[in-house]
Amino acid sequence: MSNKNLFLKSGFLRAPLQNGVGRYVCQLQRIVLKFCKSNGSSRGIRDYIEQDLVEFAEQNPGVVVYLKPRRHRAPIVVGEYLNGDRVWMSMHNKTHSEITKWIEVLRTQQGDVAATRLRKYQSTDHPSIQGPWTPFTFKLPELNTATLPNVKYGENNRLAPSATEQLRRLFEKQKLDEKDLKTAE
Template sequence: MSNSHLFLNPVFISTPLQNGVGRYISQLQRVVLKFCKNHGSSRGMREFIESGLVNYAKENPGVVVYLKPRRHRSPVIKAEYLNGDTQWITCRNFTQEEILKWLTLLKTQSKNHTGDRLRKLWYSDHPSIQGPWTPYTFRDPRLNLVQFPNEELSQPANLEKSSEQELIELFEKQKILE
């Protein structure tokens, strides 16, 4: 096991605000679109602001959208969530369709968990790569098609003799030889 997990923020797995128990609450609270009015790399952002921003705001009334023009800077989308987390996406030379895709992605997720270490209630030095064990893991697949009760399956065909049975047979053979 590597030590890379030591430098990650510990986070417990939880559902924010019990989302999905009652009604769905979008976790995205605020979006700030930062762009340059003149620079060429902000062209897609400017086109999105001119043509698609009003529709996006109407479709997502729970998300506050701010515009922040900046001189000689690359365009950026800054997303702020209900739990206080922020996420930045650099939109250099993006088209307006790509910006809309990123905004919908930011709206549907609660946070980017790539830099967090998710905590569980169990720990293992040798975690399984095969998945959890269940009582049906090593069952014979022929049992899926069998009608029970079945005489053939009730009598095990290839059982080995127990040590007790072998001792009894050895004792009886010894009796015969004497």
């Protein structure tokens, strides 16, 4: 494990259960647009506020939109999600169309999953009460005390002959039958 994981928060990967099965619940709870009214680096976000913000708010009634003007500061967008995650993005010198795309990205994701060190890579909604499967789950208990190699537990003794082996036997039998016919004539 590398050192970069030391500074990431650790957690489990939990998607909202069955989100979208009955109805979709947008995971973005609130979005804060911080910008300067006069700074040139905030021009793109000011254009977005003037042209598209009202339409965004009408299309997403479950998302609370805050505008926070700040003097002589670079513009940023902060998205807060239902699971408690906060995603901070700098919009310094971004155009109106780039800001539109990034806000759409914030709207459609479910938090900052990339900045989480996963403690467990598998998860399920219905865990097994029998325990996890292992390669030894269905092995005979007698194998624990047997001295190996043992002819009784050999894999080749339990397996049926393969298709290649059956074809070889048929071919040998056919050769023998042909020899018997030639000797009989």
